[in-house]
Amino acid sequence: MSTSTQAIVVEYELPHAPAKVWRALTEPALVAAWLMKNDLVAEVGRRFTFRAEPIGEWDGVVHCEVLEVEAPKRLVYSWRGGSGNSKLDTIVAWTLEPSAGGTRLKLEHSGFLPMNAMAFEAIGKGWRGHLAERMSRALAELA
Amino acid sequence: MQQQDAVFRALADPSRRAIFEQLTHGEAAVKELTARFDISQPAVSQHLAALRGAGLVRERRAGRQVFYRVEPKGLKPLVDWLSHYQAFWVERLGKLQTLLREMEE
Numbered sequence: 601m602s603t604s605t606q607a608i609v610v611e612y613e614l615p616h617a618p619a620k621v622w623r624a625l626t627e628p629a630l631v632a633a634w635l636m637k638n639d640l641v642a643e644v645g646r647r648f649t650f651r652a653e654p655i656g657e658w659d660g661v662v663h664c665e666v667l668e669v670e671a672p673k674r675l676v677y678s679w680r681g682g683s684g685n686s687k688l689d690t691i692v693a694w695t696l697e698p699s700a701g702g703t704r705l706k707l708e709h710s711g712f713l714p715m716n717a718m719a720f721e722a723i724g725k726g727w728r729g730h731l732a733e734r735m736s737r738a739l740a741e742l743a
Numbered sequence: 744m745q746q747q748d749a750v751f752r753a754l755a756d757p758s759r760r761a762i763f764e765q766l767t768h769g770e771a772a773v774k775e776l777t778a779r780f781d782i783s784q785p786a787v788s789q790h791l792a793a794l795r796g797a798g799l800v801r802e803r804r805a806g807r808q809v810f811y812r813v814e815p816k817g818l819k820p821l822v823d824w825l826s827h828y829q830a831f832w833v834e835r836l837g838k839l840q841t842l843l844r845e846m847e848e
Contacts (some may be wrong), residue, residue, distance in 0.1 A: 608829050610836060616843045624843055634838035702799065707836065709828055 607710035615702045622672030625694055636662070640677075642669050648677075664692075672696055678710065688712075753797035756784060757813050759790045763813070766800060770812040 614621055624630045627641040636650040646666045654660035661681060668676035690711040696711040697704040746793065759783045762776055777784045791811055794800040799817035806837050
């Protein structure tokens with residue numbers, strides 16, 4: 601995934617066993633407690649939705665399909681939503697790795713743009729790459 | 744939202760994306776882009792017009808030549824979107840950690 605499209609990557613070290621973290625990521629009632637109401641079934645090919653309060657033009661619905669399931673290691677689903685012509689078509693991937701303290705949890709939300717050579721990757725870690733160098737100064741001036 | 748749509752639509756086309764990426768390396772004239780991409784000059788001009796319409800590139804006339812360069816401000820809608828989701832996930836993962844503490848092993 602090193603050449604992935606620009607993605608958001610968030611990693612946490614959690615003091616809980618992978619099996620427990622897996623439950624919090626896959627059991628609808630638990631997922632609803634921290635993310636959104638949903639009818640998630642962790643089986644490849646299952647379609648489900650997340651539902652939030654509508655905001656502005658957005659109807660509050662995220663349309664998903666389970667793409668990968670490997671309990672308790674990896675869960676991937678599509679994340680589609682938006683309003684009008686502004687259709688967000690992205691992928692959310694969860695990776696769980698056992699660690700000394702419990703679980704290393706990684707979230708990767710990717711596919712915001714179908715562009716490979718651009719340097720939006722890992723924006724959570726700051727701007728990177730040649731494009732970033734050229735643009736960061738200009739963007740800073742906007743703020 | 745509309746500006747965001749325009750940016751996404753403009754960059755959804757592979758040729759336009761390639762032209763845009765090329766321009767991130769520096770200013771270029773239509774002729775140079777035509778030579779590089781093996782696309783007809785009218786087609787290149789059309790792609791540039793679309794990129795300009797989305798606010799992604801800027802043109803500069805020098806005599807009979809027109810040079811194009813990236814307009815960094817044009818990417819702001821995308822940066823905003825990514826920033827939005829970045830903040831969203833950090834906030835939700837905070838809630839996940841609270842839930843995990845409350846759950847039984």
